[in-house]
Each structure stands twice: as C-alpha cells, then as structure tokens.
Amino acid sequence: MTTESEPCQESSVKKFIKYFYQGNLNFSLLPEDVEKMDWNWQQEFLDATVNSKLLKEYPISGKFASLFLKKIIQHLERNQEVHDEFYEHLCTSMNNVDKDGFSYRHYLIDNDINNAITIKETKNMVVNGTTGLKTWEAALMLSDWALCNKNIFSNKNVLELGSGVGFTGISISKYCNAKSMMLTDCHDDVLKTISDNIHINFPQLQKEEENNITWFKDQDKSLGIMPLDWNAIDDLPEDLVPDVLIGADIVYDPSILQPLANVIQTFCLRNKKLEVYIASVIRNEDTFNGFLKTLGEMDLHYETIELPKCVHIEWNQSINRSLLKIYSKLK
Numbered sequence: 001m002t003t004e005s006e007p008c009q010e011s012s013v014k015k016f017i018k019y020f021y022q023g024n025l026n027f028s029l030l031p032e033d034v035e036k037m038d039w040n041w042q043q044e045f046l047d048a049t050v051n052s053k054l055l056k057e058y059p060i061s062g063k064f065a066s067l068f069l070k071k072i073i074q075h076l077e078r079n080q081e082v083h084d085e086f087y088e089h090l091c092t093s094m095n096n097v098d099k100d101g102f103s104y105r106h107y108l109i110d111n112d113i114n115n116a117i118t119i120k121e122t123k124n125m126v127v128n129g130t131t132g133l134k135t136w137e138a139a140l141m142l143s144d145w146a147l148c149n150k151n152i153f154s155n156k157n158v159l160e161l162g163s164g165v166g167f168t169g170i171s172i173s174k175y176c177n178a179k180s181m182m183l184t185d186c187h188d189d190v191l192k193t194i195s196d197n198i199h200i201n202f203p204q205l206q207k208e209e210e211n212n213i214t215w216f217k218d219q220d221k222s223l224g225i226m227p228l229d230w231n232a233i234d235d236l237p238e239d240l241v242p243d244v245l246i247g248a249d250i251v252y253d254p255s256i257l258q259p260l261a262n263v264i265q266t267f268c269l270r271n272k273k274l275e276v277y278i279a280s281v282i283r284n285e286d287t288f289n290g291f292l293k294t295l296g297e298m299d300l301h302y303e304t305i306e307l308p309k310c311v312h313i314e315w316n317q318s319i320n321r322s323l324l325k326i327y328s329k330l331k
C-alpha cells in the first residue's frame with residue numbers, strides 16, 4: 001500500500017485518489033502537495049476518479065464528491081492552472097442528489113482502482129428501522145482478514161448472518177474461492193440491496209429463485225440470499241448446513257444476544273466441525289461481555305484472533321475491535 005511520505009509525483013496522485021475512494025475529507029493539503037498538482041497530475045486524478053467508467057456507471061455520493069473537488073479546487077486556484085473538468089465535475093456532483101438516499105462506494109482491494117468491490121448503500125446509520133443499509137467497519141475488517149486466510153473459506157459452504165448490504169459475503173465469494181456463499185438478513189430492504197450488490201459485482205451470474213432463496217450462479221460461483229431472522233430459528237431449512245459461519249457487526253444490541261447465540265448453537269449442532277468467525281466493533285463493553293457470557297452459558301467456546309493491521313482492505317485501525325472464533329464444546 002502507498003504511504004503518505006512517498007516523494008514521487010505518481011504516489012502523490014495515488015494518495016489523493018485513495019482518499020477519494022475512501023470517502024475521506026479529513027486530509028490536509030500541504031504546499032508541497034499543491035506544488036505537484038500540475039495539469040498532468042490533475043488529468044491523472046480525474047481519469048482515475050470522476051472520469052472513470054466505474055464511477056460513470058455507479059456514481060458516488062454527489063455531496064461527498066462536490067466537497068472533495070471543492071477542497072482541491074480551493075487550493076489549486078491559488079497556485080496552479082485548474083483543469084476545466086474539475087469545475088465541470090463540481091457542477092455535476094452538486095446537482096447529483098443520491099436517489100432514495102442510496103449512492104455507490106467503491107472499496108479498493110490493495111489500493112488498486114481496477115480491483116474494486118462496488119456497493120450500493122446509504123450514508124445513514126439507521127434507515128427504515130435497520131442498521132443494515134451501509135457497510136460497517138467490522139465488515140471491512142473481517143473481509144481483510146479473510147483475504148489473508150483464504151484457505152479457511154476455499155471450497156467451503158459459507159453462511160453469513162446479518163449480511164447488511166453484503167460487502168463481506170461478496171468479497172469472500174469473489175476472492176476466497178468459497179464453494180457457496182449464503183448471505184442472510186431479516187430485513188426486506190436489506191435483502192433487496194444485497195441482490196442489487198451481487199448483480200453489480202457478478203454481472204455474469206444467472207439469477208434463479210428457489211423456494212425462499214435467490215441464487216446467483218454459474219459453473220464456478222454460487223451466491224444465495226435468504227431471509228434469516230435469529231428470532232425465528234424454527235424456520236431454518238433443515239438442509240442448511242454451512243462449513244463456515246461468519247458475521248460482521250452483529251453484536252451490538254443486548255436484546256439479540258441470546259437469539260444470536262441460539263442460531264450459532266443450532267448451526268454448531270448441525271455440523272460438529274463448523275467454524276464461526278464473528279467480527280465486532282466494541283462500542284459498549286457490557287454488551288460485548290454479555291455476548292461472551294451468553295456463549296459460555298450455551299457451551300460454546302471462543303478464542304480471540306489478533307487483527308494487527310490492514311493488509312488488502314483499508315479499515316479504521318483506531319477502533320476497539322474483536323474477531324472471535326467460536327466452536328462447540330461438543331466436538
């Protein structure tokens with residue numbers, strides 16, 4: 001990954017391209033940065049961002065794009081000739097209102113603009129009573145760890161609990177060679193958005209409806225979407241027997257800790273070799289410890305996996321975080 005201190009012009013452009021894709025407005029523009037932002041720098045930045053085919057097809061938030069471009073233009077105007085297209089894109093972005101609150105984010109893998117996962121999502125933490133319509137930090141963290149540990153998922157049937165917009169399930173399916181990936185959630189708007197996001201990232205797959213499951217398939221890949229409410233485990237189809245169970249940012253509400261532990265236990269009873277990986281941002285220690293206590297009461301073991309740094313995907317390393325591996329004591 002590029003570091004901020006690299007001196008050449010190419011890395012200066014890459015640094016700002018990275019900020020743009022990260023949705024980061026908190027960058028500082030030092031005089032030495034602005035000095036490098038000549039016409040070629042500006043053209044390279046525009047081509048990799050707002051001029052790119054990806055962004056034309058799937059535009060990012062107009063509000064963010066206009067704030068970002070405005071900040072760059074303000075600094076450029078004092079020291080450089082400003083590329084006309086900066087002003088054109090600023091006008092377009094200012095008029096670009098997010099449709100129904102949704103826009104697209106492009107999460108770069110290894111900071112490569114040709115290797116992105118595109119996610120339709122909102123900026124809001126809660127929409128229509130669900131937290132599932134944006135990508136949370138734990139989803140990025142779990143995906144990054146999975147990309148470093150592909151063997152755990154390779155050729156396995158993976159099921160994700162509380163998938164939200166689907167970043168983790170999509171990234172594991174795309175990069176870790178899972179045999180099948182079942183993304184689940186309890187909210188209708190969330191399930192619909194997962195479907196849109198699978199289609200965006202795997203346009204080649206055929207969509208098929210089967211019972212309560214929407215499948216996206218070809219010879220090599222298989223992703224499914226199904227409703228799964230942790231409060232209704234009696235409804236779980238009996239033939240649903242994953243090898244690996246995952247979840248990102250699903251330990252946050254004291255009222256769902258027991259139902260969540262019940263689902264994990266149910267799948268552990270179905271497959272004694274099941275491996276469970278739950279990534280969390282610990283916002284409230286009592287809630288998180290309540291989950292650990294509930295696991296203990298349900299005869300479920302856990303161990304903590306260290307997550308020292310970002311490798312393939314950027315996530316906020318200042319967060320209080322946890323990655324648990326959970327398994328049944330009945331092994």
Ligand SMILES: C[S@@+](CC[C@H](N)C(=O)[O-])C[C@H]1O[C@@H](n2cnc3c(N)ncnc32)[C@H](O)[C@@H]1O
Nearest residue numbers: 131132135136139162163164186229230248249
């Ligand atoms: C904070 S979001 C995390 C979404 C996603 N995993 C991520 O990290 O970006 C929590 C998710 O859990 C889902 N959820 C909450 N309660 C649930 C329940 N009882 N059954 C199934 N899913 C639930 C929500 O709909 C939401 O998508």
